Amino acid sequence: MLDLKLDTFLTLCETRNYTKTATLLNITQPAVTQHIKYLEGYYQTKLLYYDEKRRLHLTEHGKLLRAYAQTIKADAQIIERKLKNPPDQPDELKLGTLTTTGESLVPHMVAEYLRRYPEKKVSMYLGEADALQKQLKAGRIQFCIIDTYCPPLEFESRELFEAHTVCVCSPEHPLAGKTVDFRELNDYRLIFRENDTNSYRNLMQILHAHNQDINNFRSYVEIGTINTVQKMVMENIGISFIYRFVVQEKLDSGALSQIHIRNFSSHSMFNFVWMKNSFFEPANLQFLDVCNEVLDSSVFHRQDSLPD
Known part of the structure; x- marks a missing residue:
């Protein structure tokens, strides 16, 4: 469960508006202000500032805290699902991928992963890159395979192919x-x-x-x-x-x-992406190893990396 003050901060990062944040969280606007002031006092730094047009922006330290809080929130959702399952239930790996790769290449990777770890369960979600990044931040998936830029402050990524x-x-x-x-x-x-x-x-x-x-x-x-x-x-x-x-x-x-x-x-470069500093990085890297082996195998032959 994410600390309420950090949750308030993350919501404010999205809305850039104290009133909208209060409405979304069903708290008062003074409470939003109090939460932000508490965080700034605790970390002894400024997290947000207004420009000359009264638009709200994150400071560099604010961006750093947002990245940290996003990972904590995402990991908390995954941990919650795992703890609610019976102890004898197999682990479920939730991944996301573009429809293009989800209908062609990624099923080979999932199949090889399940051959290697037959006790695992896998859920695969298809979607567009921006939607998959949002699912990462929300903890609905652990990692995704996409072909778009992922800010390194928020996400960890490895070039796949x-x-x-x-x-x-x-x-x-x-x-x-x-x-x-x-x-x-x-x-x-x-x-x-x-x-x-x-x-x-x-x-x-x-x-x-x-x-x-x-x-x-x-x-x-x-x-x-x-x-x-x-x-x-x-x-x-x-x-x-x-x-x-x-x-x-x-x-x-x-x-x-x-x-x-x-x-x-x-x-285009396809990347394997997960939340920065995630607790589940070892499990993600385990699947990444399978991906790389599939790409090196007869299934793919690396043909796509060759010029026309």
């Missing part, structure tokens, strides 16, 4: 296996995941880097999951930009073909 994006199509598509200029793709339908996803943001970065937009294409289809995107491409409905590791097996089997684009390169 580098993923390259490729343009794919059906083997029956006119551009299958060909090398083309980027603008030649505009004559065809583009298929991609829905807005507000990391996959969509990655696509926008690729297109904008080549002075392109989705409206430059003949038409487009916006779909919910990466598996549905692949199926639509295999039906020869259009083309898509997808991480190589997601489609490697289909490229190898001939179910999909690659369109080679001149002067094109796009890659």
